[in-house]
Amino acid sequence: MSIWQYANPARFMRTTEGVLPWLVGGAVICCVTGLVWGFLTPDDFRQGSTVKIVFLHVPAAMMAINIWVMMLVASLIWIIRRHHVSALAAKAAAPIGAVMTVIALATGAIWGQPMWGSWWEWDPRLTSFLILFLFYVGYIALWSAVEDPDSAADLTGVLCLVGSVFALLSRYAVLFCNQGLHQGASLSVQSGERMSHVYRYPLYLAMLGFFLMFLALVLIRTRTEIRRRRLAALQAREMRA
């Protein structure tokens, strides 16, 4: 059987019920281990103890982008195959993505202040994240604003599609215009890039932990949405009876 069997809400609920405890456990273990391990690693020569922020900043930033991609895929599945579980999963993922973006922006700013002397720079990466946050907020707002659930799913799906194209476009526009104007204070410490082994493994663990945490949260939220939908259907039936 294929993944499409989970388009059936009842089957989705049954399977996720079994899987969730493992996901939650795995997320907690990986996050706690990764973050504590990272916290205990020795300070970086140049960055001092602020390097510890990387264990929050990088996983959050990665998830912020990956969650939007997941929403894009889920929206496409809804538009093409009309599986409600898919549309509800996209709706469920958005707040998580928005929080991840805020964490990435906040930890980035807090890290940037002692390191590069300013809370904010309009360099490509930071700007792209700010725009991504705006797209998340708009997406969430649209879901709340439209009354009919199926129409809301359609409209937010189209918005996600168009927004994805423009998010990419914005990134390249900023990249283009920032070249040569100033050697941007862009965060050059990326995962893996010139990172010593000491930091690499706790970072990978933290990234895995954030990913599992996202999976657990999005599944719980999707279950909530499915329950809400069932409730609405029951209430509608009662009103008619």
Added chain:
Amino acid sequence: MIALLVRDLRLATRAGGGFGLGVAFFLILSALVPFGVGPDRAVLAPIAPGILWVGALLACLLSLDRIFALDHEDGSLDLLAIAPLPLEGAVAVKALAHWVTTGLPLVLAAPLFGLLLHLPPRAMPALVLSLAVGTPALSMLGAFGAAITVGLRRGGLLLSLLVLPLYVPTLIFGAEITRRGAEGLAIATPLVFLAGITLAVLALIPLAAAAALRVNLR
């Protein structure tokens, strides 16, 4: 299609239609900014390209909900949807009408407001060209936002939230072109990018906007 265009233009230009509102807003903004940042030429001149472009953006935003809302209220939008003209075409025509009544006046009036903000005269061609190439994209993207929010109560604020991030690439390139013009640099490369964005938007966004309209008319 021509009939639809003429009708929309006539509706927009008669009293209460909102024609000229965009330019008026642009004027107010150009007058307010010096009050805010001080009239010093050294302060105004560098930021003038950005102010002018942001002003154009906001002025466009003002009349966006008008694109579909009135027709939706009196039912003519439903008629348009089942008319022989494809909905994508109707969207394109309405966006064009919006541009003629909002974007085009901005393009023509911009040099005057540039003077108010101490924009160097040699930037004027770049300013006008970038606005001329960029504002059609603003109208079309605005039509998309209007299509998504048509029929929503108090959809105006949501409309701005949805549309402004979409405006960012056009804004970045438009302001960049104007800035380079002010410094006497070549503007060909960003202009090509801006034109590319506008053309892609004009070609593809009507599809998305029509899809959104169909959802809202169900």
Added chain:
Amino acid sequence: MIDLGRYAIPVLSAYAVSLVLIGGLVWHTVAANARARRALEEHGRDG
């Protein structure tokens, strides 16, 4: 507490902000789910 040196405030505030945000998200997720399940059970059907 291990020595964080002069960067103690940034590091701790970064962790504090992140934990508060994640904590809020988790709490909201779980609470909303519990509410939905309760409402459904009152109507007699869950699963």
